Amino acid sequence: MSDTRIDALFGRGKPTVSFEFFPPRNDAGFQQLYKTIDELRSLHPSYVSVTYGAGGSTRQKTVELVERIQREIGIRSMAHLTCVGHTADEIGSILDDLWKAGINNVLTLRGDPPAGQTQFVKTAGGFGYADELVQYARGRHDFCIGVAGYPEGHPQCLNRIRDLEHLKRKVDNGANFVVTQLFFDNQDFYRFRDAARAIGIAVPIVAGIMPILNVGQIKRFISMCGAKIPQPLLLKIESLEHDPEAVHAAGVDFATAQCVDLLARGTEGIHFYTLNRSNATVQICKRLGTPHAE
Numbered sequence: 001m002s003d004t005r006i007d008a009l010f011g012r013g014k015p016t017v018s019f020e021f022f023p024p025r026n027d028a029g030f031q032q033l034y035k036t037i038d039e040l041r042s043l044h045p046s047y048v049s050v051t052y053g054a055g056g057s058t059r060q061k062t063v064e065l066v067e068r069i070q071r072e073i074g075i076r077s078m079a080h081l082t083c084v085g086h087t088a089d090e091i092g093s094i095l096d097d098l099w100k101a102g103i104n105n106v107l108t109l110r111g112d113p114p115a116g117q118t119q120f121v122k123t124a125g126g127f128g129y130a131d132e133l134v135q136y137a138r139g140r141h142d143f144c145i146g147v148a149g150y151p152e153g154h155p156q157c158l159n160r161i162r163d164l165e166h167l168k169r170k171v172d173n174g175a176n177f178v179v180t181q182l183f184f185d186n187q188d189f190y191r192f193r194d195a196a197r198a199i200g201i202a203v204p205i206v207a208g209i210m211p212i213l214n215v216g217q218i219k220r221f222i223s224m225c226g227a228k229i230p231q232p233l234l235l236k237i238e239s240l241e242h243d244p245e246a247v248h249a250a251g252v253d254f255a256t257a258q259c260v261d262l263l264a265r266g267t268e269g270i271h272f273y274t275l276n277r278s279n280a281t282v283q284i285c286k287r288l289g290t291p292h293a294e
Helices: 027-041 059-073 088-100 130-140 160-172 186-198 215-225 231-239 244-264 279-288
Strands: 016-021 047-050 077-082 105-109 144-149 177-182 205-209 269-273
Touching: 016 027, 027 059, 027 279, 047 059, 059 077, 059 088, 077 088, 077 130, 088 130, 105 130, 130 144, 130 160, 144 160, 160 186, 177 186, 177 215, 177 269, 186 205, 186 244, 205 244, 215 231, 231 244, 244 269, 244 279
Parallel strands: 016 047, 016 269, 047 077, 077 105, 105 144, 144 177, 177 205, 205 269
Antiparallel strands: none
């Protein structure tokens, strides 16, 4: 890992393969997470990312976790950072902590409203949009900055064109690459990528993939993020709902086929939403057997 910046990995003729984790709530969760990371380390991921709790509920855990993964485990790491519940000065302090810890990759997000709130409310003295956070982070230190993209449109955005205009502002303000929200229809990703290129977004676009492991769980996720499940896939997993192992196998098969198609059509990276579990992601990556940027 001669260079810890993620943007140094693109343009080498190999896709990136990365994994997303979240800071657990308790010690048992951390034990499970480190077990998962150890199992995934053998796949030599390009990088891993660590999410950030609404209202800063996991702020310190995020900083500590990305530092430990990069320094002790030896995997390039990226910290998520949101606008929720923070003033600009507080965000500056977090960015300083990350920079001092040797973490020079951040994924800048507006963030979801805290539990119990339905609408995002800008913190006084803070930021209301991710493009403002990108601009601030870009001026604070020489970070490699990732931002979110939405192949099916952000659930709170009025239309796709405006959503892409928001994304272009984030890129124009200094973002180095885009990681997409999860999706299950690759055509949605290709349409999004083509439209992004057409309006002048030239940075790498990484595809976000979440293997379906549990029917109820995936329905909750898509209800929050605005993604959809194609009808044939929905019918299949619902027919298997009584058999968790069959659901898991079907989810791995579908995600593997998604990734094969995405890589065949020049996708610059695959980002797996692991939910702090390794089994499905290990299976998919071993099936792909594709050399990737490290």
